[in-house]
Amino acid sequence: MDAILRLEGVVKTYTNHRAVDNVSFEVPRASLFGLLGPNGAGKTSLIRIITAITRADAGAIYLDGKKLEGRFPQQIGYMPEERGLYKRMKVGEHLLYLAQLRGVPKSEAQQQIQHWFDKFDINDWRNKKIEELSKGMQQKIQFIATVMHRPQLLILDEPFSGLDPINTNLIKDEIYNLRQQGTSIIFSTHRMEQVEAICEHIVLINQGLNILEGPLLDIKESFKDNLFRMVYSGQLPVGFAQTYPVVQQEANAVTVQLPDARRGDEMLREVIAGGAHIRSFQEILPSLNDIFIRRVEESNTTLPEELKAQAGS
Amino acid sequence: MNKLGLIIRREYLSRVTRRSFILGTLLTPLAFAVLFVVVGFIFQYESDKSQRIAIFDEGEMLGGAIKDEGNLYFRFEEGPLDTLKANLGEMEYDALLYIPPLKDVMDNRLTAYYYSDDQLTPDVEITIRGRISSAIRDYKIEALALERDQLEALDTRISLEPEPLTDKGTDATRFTSVIAAAIGGLMGFIMYMTVFIYGMMVMRSVMEEKTNRIVEVMISSVRPFQLMLGKIIGVGAVGLTQVAIWAILIPLLGLLARLIFGFDATNPMLESQAAEVNPDDMQAMISMAMSEIASINWWMVLPLFVLYFLGGFFMYSSLFAAVGSAIGDDTGEGQSLTIPITIPVILALYIMIAVIQAPDSSLATWSSIFPLFSPIVMPARLAFGPPLWEVITSVLVMIGSAIFLIWLSGRIYRVGILMYGKKTGFKELAKWIFSKD
Numbered sequence: 001m002d003a004i005l006r007l008e009g010v011v012k013t014y015t016n017h018r019a020v021d022n023v024s025f026e027v028p029r030a031s032l033f034g035l036l037g038p039n040g041a042g043k044t045s046l047i048r049i050i051t052a053i054t055r056a057d058a059g060a061i062y063l064d065g066k067k068l069e070g071r072f073p074q075q076i077g078y079m080p081e082e083r084g085l086y087k088r089m090k091v092g093e094h095l096l097y098l099a100q101l102r103g104v105p106k107s108e109a110q111q112q113i114q115h116w117f118d119k120f121d122i123n124d125w126r127n128k129k130i131e132e133l134s135k136g137m138q139q140k141i142q143f144i145a146t147v148m149h150r151p152q153l154l155i156l157d158e159p160f161s162g163l164d165p166i167n168t169n170l171i172k173d174e175i176y177n178l179r180q181q182g183t184s185i186i187f188s189t190h191r192m193e194q195v196e197a198i199c200e201h202i203v204l205i206n207q208g209l210n211i212l213e214g215p216l217l218d219i220k221e222s223f224k225d226n227l228f229r230m231v232y233s234g235q236l237p238v239g240f241a242q243t244y245p246v247v248q249q250e251a252n253a254v255t256v257q258l259p260d261a262r263r264g265d266e267m268l269r270e271v272i273a274g275g276a277h278i279r280s281f282q283e284i285l286p287s288l289n290d291i292f293i294r295r296v297e298e299s300n301t302t303l304p305e306e307l308k309a310q311a312g313s
Numbered sequence: 314m315n316k317l318g319l320i321i322r323r324e325y326l327s328r329v330t331r332r333s334f335i336l337g338t339l340l341t342p343l344a345f346a347v348l349f350v351v352v353g354f355i356f357q358y359e360s361d362k363s364q365r366i367a368i369f370d371e372g373e374m375l376g377g378a379i380k381d382e383g384n385l386y387f388r389f390e391e392g393p394l395d396t397l398k399a400n401l402g403e404m405e406y407d408a409l410l411y412i413p414p415l416k417d418v419m420d421n422r423l424t425a426y427y428y429s430d431d432q433l434t435p436d437v438e439i440t441i442r443g444r445i446s447s448a449i450r451d452y453k454i455e456a457l458a459l460e461r462d463q464l465e466a467l468d469t470r471i472s473l474e475p476e477p478l479t480d481k482g483t484d485a486t487r488f489t490s491v492i493a494a495a496i497g498g499l500m501g502f503i504m505y506m507t508v509f510i511y512g513m514m515v516m517r518s519v520m521e522e523k524t525n526r527i528v529e530v531m532i533s534s535v536r537p538f539q540l541m542l543g544k545i546i547g548v549g550a551v552g553l554t555q556v557a558i559w560a561i562l563i564p565l566l567g568l569l570a571r572l573i574f575g576f577d578a579t580n581p582m583l584e585s586q587a588a589e590v591n592p593d594d595m596q597a598m599i600s601m602a603m604s605e606i607a608s609i610n611w612w613m614v615l616p617l618f619v620l621y622f623l624g625g626f627f628m629y630s631s632l633f634a635a636v637g638s639a640i641g642d643d644t645g646e647g648q649s650l651t652i653p654i655t656i657p658v659i660l661a662l663y664i665m666i667a668v669i670q671a672p673d674s675s676l677a678t679w680s681s682i683f684p685l686f687s688p689i690v691m692p693a694r695l696a697f698g699p700p701l702w703e704v705i706t707s708v709l710v711m712i713g714s715a716i717f718l719i720w721l722s723g724r725i726y727r728v729g730i731l732m733y734g735k736k737t738g739f740k741e742l743a744k745w746i747f748s749k750d
Contacts, residue, residue, distance in 0.1 A: 048731075078533040080526075080529035080530060082526040097319065097323055
């Protein structure tokens with residue numbers, strides 16, 4: 001696999017706890033990668049190691065095949081969860097400042113700013129002060145600031161927090177655009193439904209440990225319970241419940257557990273032969289939320305109650 | 314442009330272009346000028362209520378003549394005392410001054426009585442006492458048949474002129490120490506103010522960045538140390554700019570005030586004292602003072618002053634930055650962390666005041682080498698011409714300490730700015746210094 005980022009046995013210990021414990025994974029090039037974990041699992045610690053803000057105690061990180069040493073890699077764009085801007089600075093000046101700090105020459109930075117101002121149709125913001133913008137507007141500026149130096153790897157920590165649905169979609173579209181252009185993107189979040197909708201690969205971190213990793217579909221596949229849901233009209237054949245293990249029976253729908261999908265074909269033939277009409281038939285894959293809670297609970301039997309509630313929401 | 318340069322530039326420009334900075338820089342000298350004028354005016358202010366005072370001079374010692382002064386009008390009246398007291402109101406007097414006769418010419422104590430329903434104010438008391446005293450002095454000269462010239466010859470005015478014993482010593486006039494103390498005190502005080510003002514500015518700015526969460530964005534492109542150093546240098550440049558503007562503006566304003574108002578607005582106190590001095594003496598004193606000021610080695614004092622400003626500023630502002638990074642959100646609780654920084658600054662100010670009285674004392678020597686005191690104490694001593702080895706030692710120790718403290722603060726800062734919602738004590742800070750990246 002062509003990986004933009006590879007972590008090998010990364011360890012980080014603070015005075016009284018191990019924040020990152022022997023974590024290894026790979027981020028495929030030009031992929032949308034989800035870095036998941038409950039609050040306090042070590043996501044931010046891990047990101048800070050990747051962005052060279054802090055140094056790992058052990059292990060190695062390879063960015064684009066080259067080992068990462070010490071200084072902050074310019075190829076990374078990082079939008080932290082705790083993000084802010086200088087309130088008194090003007091939008092245009094602020095973006096220029098951040099771009100220059102990331103090593104973009106002034107003229108090129110100006111071009112980039114113009115490009116994004118046109119794209120988001122916010123040319124009239126240029127001379128406004130940051131403090132005059134709403135939180136959502138500031139988020140857009142944050143996003144522009146993160147991608148202005150055209151990083152190969154984008155790390156977004158809870159990118160949609162505080163954004164309304166319209167702006168969420170706007171940013172989402174830009175993320176897809178960037179991916180199309182070959183940028184690899186790491187999402188760090190505990191919001192499962194977002195990851196489910198966007199990411200192709202995930203890694204799940206709990207208490208500093210890598211507890212699950214791989215392509216999202218494969219993971220779902222491996223966690224499935226072989227449940228199938230059939231919606232029908234008419235009557236099920238007599239003795240259906242004896243032949244197939246029914247998990248749930250509703251008015252015009254039934255959920256059954258089958259050893260594999262092929263067994264479903266047989267079942268359908270039987271039901272049709274029995275005179276019923278099939279409206280839909282589909283395999284029920286576990287939601288990422290369920291997998292998340294299951295894996296976290298397995299790896300940590302003493303998981304606090306509020307976390308379950310949060311992950312379930 | 315490199316990153317440090319960019320940070321310095323932003324920190325500097327974002328401050329000097331702020332309206333509050335421009336107004337503050339321009340209006341502060343003006344405010345001081347107004348304050349001086351107002352204070353001078355207040356000190357010169359006398360009672361504006363005119364008072365008529367009757368004098369009953371029973372022993373006829375005052376010769377029937379006491380000059381009126383300001384709002385005080387004196388008239389001699391004949392006794393007896395009780396009648397005068399009873400009719401005082403009708404005679405339109407505010408007070409009656411009764412001077413009993415001296416029993417003996419050799420008596421040097423006399424109690425006079427001031428009858429009035431109004432209060433005897435201090436300025437009236439001083440005037441009356443002075444008048445009676447000099448009138449009785451004249452009376453006694455007469456009574457004792459003394460020669461006035463001889464009497465005046467008794468008082469000898471002494472001035473002490475310091476002269477060098479060998480060629481090595483510096484030739485000083487009697488003004489040297491006074492002028493040096495004034496300049497030294499001024500310099501020390503400026504250092505004290507600037508260290509505080511701009512050190513606090515660095516601290517507030519660090520706290521603001523942390524509370525704003527901009528710091529997370531920043532350190533994904535620059536090292537925390539660069540961010541801290543850039544901020545300190547930027548604010549330091551702001552400080553130098555402001556002090557430089559004031560150094561030009563304040564004398565200019567003084568000059569303007571003199572031209573417009575036709576008097577020296579800055580020191581009305583001096584002027585009132587000068588009134589009692591012979592004008593020729595005054596002229597001589599001013600020219601002597603001017604030559605003293607000119608004789609100070611400004612080519613040495615001014616660069617050293619800037620050097621001490623930078624040293625003191627770097628030391629204290631890096632400490633303030635470290636504390637600011639540890640405080641963050643909750644200002645109330647973190648204030649206790651600033652106490653260990655403010656104590657040496659205040660202590661240094663008091664030492665400085667003691668040192669300008671005795672610039673060669675061992676306190677002066679040691680405190681101008683101790684790095685946390687030297688930026689405030691040494692500039693105060695510069696006008697006295699301290700030994701060269703002390704200056705060199707002091708500067709070297711200060712530069713070394715500044716580098717060490719910047720390094721130390723950088724260690725604390727890099728951990729502190731990323732630490733949220735945790736209460737921080739000195740133990741924590743000490744741990745951060747030695748924690749790894």
